[in-house]
Amino acid sequence: MTEYLFDADTQEALTPVGHGEWNARVSPMWNIDGVPNGGYLMALCLVAAGQEVSHPDPLSMTSHFVGPTKPGEATVASRVIKRGRSLSVTAVELVQNSRVTVTSLITWGDLSALSGPSGPLRPPPILPENSEMQGGPQERGASTFIERFDFLMPSDMAMGAAGRPTGRAEARGRMRFEDGRPPDLMSVPVFADGFPPAVFQLGHYGWAPTLELTIHFRARPHPGWLTIDLASSHLLEGAFEEDCYIWDSQDNLVAMSRQMGRTLVG
């Protein structure tokens, strides 16, 4: 059982039915264009799987998005592959209508128990003062996800996310829960998959499905704004990687993630 409470919605969405299974209610409150955000689905699976292991922190989580998930009833099934002294490993699947929609592997440990050399520490990007940034995506519509966060972006990138691209596959800014809840490790997936994609800044504005997303969890976040830095370095025939780095309000790197995505719009 972890010490984290991502949020009441997520916890309450899971009803244990034993043997590492939960009945899950996929909330419609985390939709992008009517579809549940992939990071939200990862967080549901992460919160469930964390209840099966004694290690407090996820260290690395990979999810493959196998098929579409809809708001509504689902099942989460977690299997412990290893319970070790320093690490545990779990596999967890989200199942809807008898089909796996998201499958994940998670390695668990204790971030506070790590010890060893430190070396290069990736610093956060230099951003304008919060008061000089813009409020991020305004186009909500079927994107209930966006209502749950405050966003801040430099002006050029905020316009890029709204259809006036910068021409560089980079996006950065700040993000926090709109209701004031502090971020925790269980909520990292929604931040890692929640910022307007870097390929929007190339003008590929539209549906960009994620095939696979991997997160390395590096530190428990302090309360406050998270700083997000996104970039795609290689877009070829519609397939791209997106790298995301997340720092907390104390400038500690909380997580780095990479996804393989597809952009379906020219």
Added chain:
Amino acid sequence: MTEYLFDADTQEALTPVGHGEWNARVSPMWNIDGVPNGGYLMALCLVAAGQEVSHPDPLSMTSHFVGPTKPGEATVASRVIKRGRSLSVTAVELVQNSRVTVTSLITWGDLSALSGPSGPLRPPPILPENSEMQGGPQERGASTFIERFDFLMPSDMAMGAAGRPTGRAEARGRMRFEDGRPPDLMSVPVFADGFPPAVFQLGHYGWAPTLELTIHFRARPHPGWLTIDLASSHLLEGAFEEDCYIWDSQDNLVAMSRQMGRTLVG
């Protein structure tokens, strides 16, 4: 069944026993310090799982290294999670002495069928002429893996890999099979996990176990040398990420990988 033949050792190491299972012989020919290279173990699993799907190419593969694997008898078990029109997803486990030692998820597709916009394309690093580079790791001993490859590294990094670190967590150079076999996608994991780690260049020279390694496969490689570019951007309390990019002899990005590792030496 894929069109690839990673190598005779790998193919011959797998004896199908039905129901997505193979008896496997983990070869002692791919050891680093007496322990099978993680990329070799991934390649074994990849070759096996590829026989269960109709899509020719891996697109994304993640492996979590659950426990130690030794040369000798093992079992590979693959489960098809989805057989789709454009994508398939498989889970595959390497089991030794009734314990899972490596667990992986793989999304499969057809790289030649991708179509969509192309944008930034990460270029290979600028390297000295091959004739001006050094031959890489010389200290073989219990590292049979090293004998199977030719390595070329700029002089400073070659010395760094042998104990005279540059102080920057970067390494690059070229790598190919020693026996002249061309690289293929099935062999990408051994290249992604085969170059001397970037943290060696910080002086952390020694055992650096991988917890998790994710590979994005981006193009089928042309024959010839592969160019490898490694960097670690964040080393904190012994935990690091290592990013690896691999280009073929035509300067096409073949793969990018990232691992979470631990360095156990100060």
